[in-house]
Amino acid sequence: MSQTRNNVFDEIKNTFAQTDFPPLTWTTNNYNNLYAWLKLENPSQLTEAAKILQSLQARLCTITAYTEDRSNAAKQKAIAYHFAIHDILFCVTVQIYDKETLEPLAVPSITPYFRNADWNEREFMEMYNIKIIDHPNPKRLFLDERLDAGIMTQLIPFSSMVHGTGSRNLWEQVMLEKMGYVPESYKAALQEPEFTKVEETKKEAPKPQTEEKE
Amino acid sequence: METKQHETKSFSLPLGPIHVALEEPMYFKLELEGERVKHVDITSGHVHRGMELLATKRNFFQNVVLTERVCSLCSNSHPLTYCLAVENLAGIQVSPKAQALRVLAEEIKRTASHLFNVAILAHIIGYKSLFMHVMEVREIMQDVKETVYGNRMDLAANCIGGVKYSVNLELIEFIEKSLVRTEKHIKEIIDIYATDKMILRRTTNVGRISAEDVIKYGLVGPVARGSNVRIDTRKTAPYLIYDQLDFDMITETGCDVHSRAMVRLRETLESIKIIKQIIRNIPEGELNTLLPHIPAGEAMARSEAPRGELFYYVRTDGTDMPLRLKWRVPSYMNWDALEVMMKDCEVADVSLIVNSIDPCVSCTER
Incomplete structure (x- = not known):
């Protein structure tokens, strides 16, 4: 490790050792890049963590909101805040739900400490329907106001969106009929619709608009 | 004689x-x-x-293809950084040969991307002949991409664990010849951008952003370096074989549109310097490795894309699809900082200032 990195590493380690936060985890990769990981116990600790990271001259790289499992209806959301301090990447993770009731918790804005958190927080507010406390500019970033917050956590299959399922049902009906099997549920759908009979009237040929001259 | 006092009108312009x-x-x-x-x-x-969201419905292999389609100008940086993140997570070793070839693809793309941006600058200020000339020089690098990779924008060079291409002696000779042509032209172009009165009048002291604001807004890439803030992931947090290569981090002190253009132009020469070092000394070894099982966990990775630091975060649950894949491009912060750069500028300079951040909206919005 270079001297500068050693100093930064020691400074981070010593600063966080003096707090009540859980201990940091350190990892490295094949290129000798160093990563620090901090897991907060609840969102109320975020402000304090942001304050410390600002004092360490951290740069906010980005913020990632995510659900802890694949279920669309997952209530267990969490946020990972990614910082760079010198050449070290520092990730702060916090679960934003009550551990017993699974009810979502609001998250304090870190924009007073990191100005570029503005767009990141606005993005996860609309994409994940996360409540932010004291955001200076809480308007939509990408999504139109008319769309529900959190809509991007739902997968709407393209076939459903364009009514492709209707075509699939019709195709299945045609194939079943060809095979000589018509299930009860399809019989009603296959019956010809009853139309009101309209007596055909013989239409007269339209008269020319201009009278022919003799 | 009476003189009329003209009132300054305030209005909104969409x-x-x-x-x-x-x-x-x-x-x-x-x-x-x-x-x-x-x-x-x-x-x-x-x-x-x-x-x-789509990335969480694709497996790790398919996401290499998906991330290459986030954007065309930095299309190589996306799959590269995604692969770096997955490799960090699974502890996959990439051979020195594959690392060198990854750097080669990155620097070829950077040269073409930077030339494109400064060409657009000339286009915006109405210097059409210069625009055409820079685009023509960029075309040499486009030919290199097409000849080496078979495509002008999406190179399909990366895979998890290495690369999908190699270069033989014939290709190396072609690259070398192309670099000689490009370098000669770029030196002339740099001279024009540094001294031409029309360019200087339109770009100097326009779209200014101080080093303090660069840090405050978390800016990166040529925008930060144009304000003398020394951030270049290749130097500050080296990855692949960048720490073994001889090149300089380019900075300018003007904090304006001109400085940002000069950083990009001078960086193309550094990229050419890197490419020359790579093709003269490509290590022996495997191109890639077999894709192992990707364990549950999380990982971060970053690289220096043409517009600045590109960041990837991957979170997995032991299946073959990521639980979450997040990327943040340099344009993301640069857009936000336009409010500083455009403050008190003239309307006629708005498009010039927007171009000076080398914006990529498809990267930003994803």
């Missing part, structure tokens, strides 16, 4: 999202006092495609 002066679809609501911009309000989201 610009975009589709406008002939804009390279990318973004809506700007400009508050003007006469010809001066007093405030800018940015509305984005016109090309939001939900790609991050």
Whole structure:
């Protein structure tokens, strides 16, 4: 490790050792890049963590909101805040739900400490329907106001969106009929619709608009 | 003789999202006092495609293809950084040969991308002959891409664990010859951008952003380096074989549109320097490795894309699809900082300032 990195590493380690936060985890990769990981116990600790990271001259790289499992209806959301301090990447993770009731918790804005958190927080507010406390500019970033917050956590299959399922049902009906099997549920759908009979009237040929001259 | 006092009128001017002066679809609501911009309000989201959600429905292999399609100009940086993140997570070793070939692809793309941006600058200020000339020089690098990779934009060079291509002696000779041609032209172009009165008049002291604001807004890439802030992931947090290569981090002190253009132009020469070192000494070894099982966990990775630091975060649950894949491109912060760069500028300079951040909206909105 270079001297500068050693100093930064020691400074981070010593600063966080003096707090009540859980201990940091350190990892490295094949290129000798160093990563620090901090897991907060609840969102109320975020402000304090942001304050410390600002004092360490951290740069906010980005913020990632995510659900802890694949279920669309997952209530267990969490946020990972990614910082760079010198050449070290520092990730702060916090679960934003009550551990017993699974009810979502609001998250304090870190924009007073990191100005570029503005767009990141606005993005996860609309994409994940996360409540932010004291955001200076809480308007939509990408999504139109008319769309529900959190809509991007739902997968709407393209076939459903364009009514492709209707075509699939019709195709299945045609194939079943060809095979000589018509299930009860399809019989009603296959019956010809009853139309009101309209007596055909013989239409007269339209008269020319201009009278022919003799 | 009576002189009439002209009142300065305040009004709003909508610009975009589709406008002939804009390279990318973004809506700007400009508050003007006469010809001066007093405030800018940015509305984005016109090309939001939900790609991050889509990435969680694709397996790790398929996401290499998906991430290459986030953007065309930095299309190589996306799959590269995604692969770096997955490799960090699974502890996959990439051979020195594959690392060298990854750097080669990155620097070829950077040269073409930077030339494209400075060409657009000439186009915006109405210097059509210079625009055509720079685009013609860029075309040499486009030919290199097409010849080596078979494609002008999406190179398909990366895979998890290495690369999908190699270069033989014939290709190395072709690259070398192309570099000689490009380098000669770039030196002339740098001279033009540094001294031409028309360029200097339109770009100097325009779109200024101080080093303090660069740090405050978390800016990266040529925008930061144009304000003398020394951030270049290749130097500050080296990855692949960048720490073994001889090249300089380019900075300028003007903090304006001109400085940002000069950083990009001078960086193309550094990229050429890197490419020359790579092709003269490509190590022996495997191109890639077998894709192992990707364990549950999380990992971060970053690289220096043409526009600056590109960041990837991957979270996995032991299946063959990521639980979450997030990327943040340099343009993301640069858009936000336009409110500083455009403060008190003239309306005629708005498109020039937007171009100076080398914006990529498809990267930003994903």
